[in-house]
Amino acid sequence: MLESFQRLVPYNLEVGSAALAILATFLGLHALRRLVSLVRIARTPSPFPKLYTPFQPFTVPGALISTSFWNHGPDWHWVRRFQTYHQNETVNLVPILAGVPGLWTSSIEIGRQTIPGSQRSSFVKPDRLSLALLAWGMNIVSADGAVHRKHRRIVSPSFGPELYQLVWTKTAEFYRDMLEVEGWNHKNSVDVPAVTNITTKVAFLLISTCGFGFPSTWDTPPTAPDGGMSIQEALKIVTQTSVVDVVIPKWLWYLPIPSLREARIARERLHAFMKEQVADRKAAVAAETKDTRTDIFTLMVKANEDESAKYQLEDQELIGNIFVLLFAGHETTANSLAVTLAFMAIDVNLQNEVLRQITSVLGSRHELQYDDYPKLDKVLACFYEAIRIVPAGHVLIREATEDTVITVPNPVGEEGTQAIPIAKGTEIMVDMVGVQYNPRYFKDPTVYKPSRWYGLPPESEQFTAFSVGPRACLGRKFATVEATCFLSHLLKDWQVQPVLLPGESNEAWIARIINKSRVSLTLTIGEFPLRFVRRQPA
Numbered sequence: 077m078l079e080s081f082q083r084l085v086p087y088n089l090e091v092g093s094a095a096l097a098i099l100a101t102f103l104g105l106h107a108l109r110r111l112v113s114l115v116r117i118a119r120t121p122s123p124f125p126k127l128y129t130p131f132q133p134f135t136v137p138g139a140l141i142s143t144s145f146w147n148h149g150p151d152w153h154w155v156r157r158f159q160t161y162h163q164n165e166t167v168n169l170v171p172i173l174a175g176v177p178g179l180w181t182s183s184i185e186i187g188r189q190t191i192p193g194s195q196r197s198s199f200v201k202p203d204r205l206s207l208a209l210l211a212w213g214m215n216i217v218s219a220d221g222a223v224h225r226k227h228r229r230i231v232s233p234s235f236g237p238e239l240y241q242l243v244w245t246k247t248a249e250f251y252r253d254m255l256e257v258e259g260w261n262h263k264n265s266v267d268v269p270a271v272t273n274i275t276t277k278v279a280f281l282l283i284s285t286c287g288f289g290f291p292s293t294w295d296t297p298p299t300a301p302d303g304g305m306s307i308q309e310a311l312k313i314v315t316q317t318s319v320v321d322v323v324i325p326k327w328l329w330y331l332p333i334p335s336l337r338e339a340r341i342a343r344e345r346l347h348a349f350m351k352e353q354v355a356d357r358k359a360a361v362a363a364e365t366k367d368t369r370t371d372i373f374t375l376m377v378k379a380n381e382d383e384s385a386k387y388q389l390e391d392q393e394l395i396g397n398i399f400v401l402l403f404a405g406h407e408t409t410a411n412s413l414a415v416t417l418a419f420m421a422i423d424v425n426l427q428n429e430v431l432r433q434i435t436s437v438l439g440s441r442h443e444l445q446y447d448d449y450p451k452l453d454k455v456l457a458c459f460y461e462a463i464r465i466v467p468a469g470h471v472l473i474r475e476a477t478e479d480t481v482i483t484v485p486n487p488v489g490e491e492g493t494q495a496i497p498i499a500k501g502t503e504i505m506v507d508m509v510g511v512q513y514n515p516r517y518f519k520d521p522t523v524y525k526p527s528r529w530y531g532l533p534p535e536s537e538q539f540t541a542f543s544v545g546p547r548a549c550l551g552r553k554f555a556t557v558e559a560t561c562f563l564s565h566l567l568k569d570w571q572v573q574p575v576l577l578p579g580e581s582n583e584a585w586i587a588r589i590i591n592k593s594r595v596s597l598t599l600t601i602g603e604f605p606l607r608f609v610r611r612q613p614a
């Protein structure tokens with residue numbers, strides 16, 4: 077036994093050294109290849125300035141290391157929003173150790189040529205960026221080309237007047253619910269330590285009722301009548317743990333760790349429930365039962381059943397689309413609402429101006445209604461301007477599917493354009509932060525100035541933060557109706573005030589709050605407190 081062990085040890089050592097040698101050769105070759113490629117990139121003239129960084133921001137090391145003087149982390153385009161595009165509206169970000177070079181652009185003209193995807197351009201939306209979303213099925217956000225067209229054809233008819241009426245009614249209902257449940261009705265002043273808790277709850281309840289058709293209230297309990305997890309709770313847990321889905325292997329869900337177990341149960345519960353719901357809604361359409369529900373899920377199943385077989389979506393795709401609306405529409409709206417309130421808090425004159433519009437639209441009535449929405453353009457403008465300053469949809473990534481050419485406008489002040497060749501495989505990041513701070517499009521881009529949007533025609537593409545063209549945000553009006561309704565109700569009853577640190581000015585406060593924003597799936601503002609002071613009747 078001992079003898080055979082002694083014979084094995086040198087053998088194992090030999091195998092170990094051989095493996096190490098192979099690994100070292102492999103790493104050496106990789107480093108050499110990378111070096112050769114870097115030298116080639118550095119020597120090749122580029123129409124755009126090259127910025128060097130250790131890691132591409134969306135590789136694992138790039139995403140884990142935050143932005144600093146030596147690294148471009150996942151939020152570098154936000155952190156350096158005032159510096160990046162001084163020299164040129166587009167830059168070439170070249171990673172030295174990991175990832176491939178890519179163009180980052182603050183030009184919406186380049187965006188218009190790349191964002192539409194393979195339907196109308198030589199660019200595609202890469203699959204690997206949508207893994208968290210694809211876990212529930214193919215969907216409108218992840219799909220490209222003909223598949224995207226099919227999904228948009230089924231999903232978009234749900235976004236019509238019936239839905240927006242429901243969004244308005246439910247938002248007003250949740251606002252009143254909030255006042256009651258949180259005890260605001262009995263107070264003259266309310267301090268809210270984390271405003272995003274409120275805006276996130278509003279946005280979540282809205283997507284849950286108007287998107288999924290789940291009846292919810294401000295204090296829906298987390299347990300179902302049978303003692304199990306309620307659907308609303310399952311939905312909340314799934315939303316909060318969506319990124320985990322992509323990062324951890326499936327077997328990990330089954331480890332005896334309470335949080336993982338809870339997340340797995342939430343997924344299973346929701347999945348089973350959604351399958352049941354598709355069947356239920358299909359049966360209602362088939363039986364021609366009068367279904368008065370106007371949530372997106374119900375309307376989408378109806379549109380799908382009315383469609384010819386060629387364009388119909390599978391059940392799993394219907395479920396994929398419903399989920400994607402949750403992710404696309406909930407955090408984005410919640411953050412933008414919170415940013416709006418932060419800016420309004422430091423500007424009493426703006427609040428008064430908006431309040432005058434709200435009271436004039438209201439007239440002698442007690443309640444605002446959906447028909448009032450187009451007349452509340454100043455409220456909407458405050459929301460738009462907040463999205464411009466902190467664009468929740470912060471970067472749109474596309475990849476060239478063939479060698480192609482893009483048309484790039486000459487620098488501001490110079491007429492004309494240039495045709496720039498783009499090689500197959502080049503990634504173009506349309507930096508929505510850069511676009512919103514680009515002086516070509518905005519005078520004083522760093523200033524919060526809602527009046528730029530007063531009287532803007534509905535759905536105008538002059539406002540670009542919901543994206544542009546055939547892949548522009550489908551939920552834009554959902555978000556704007558929700559925001560206009562919530563803000564109008566709130567501002568009518570309450571004055572918003574910042575909670576300053578001792579000696580802090582309003583300007584320092586807003587800069588501190590806004591600079592806390594960070595990139596996750598969306599660009600999110602951190603927690604911050606606000607004070608709401610009840611308005612006295614005039």
Ligand code: HEM
Nearest residue numbers: 404405408409412468469472542543547549550551554555
């Ligand atoms: C302030 C709120 C919102 C902002 C700033 C926003 C922004 C955006 C942006 C920039 C895109 C383009 C993404 C890309 O091409 O990669 C997009 C797409 C999309 N958004 Fe929104 N969004 C918001 C709210 C919503 C809401 C409330 C919903 C649904 C209820 C929604 C549903 C969608 C969908 C389905 C798409 C994909 C459209 C397509 O590819 O055809 N969004 N959004």
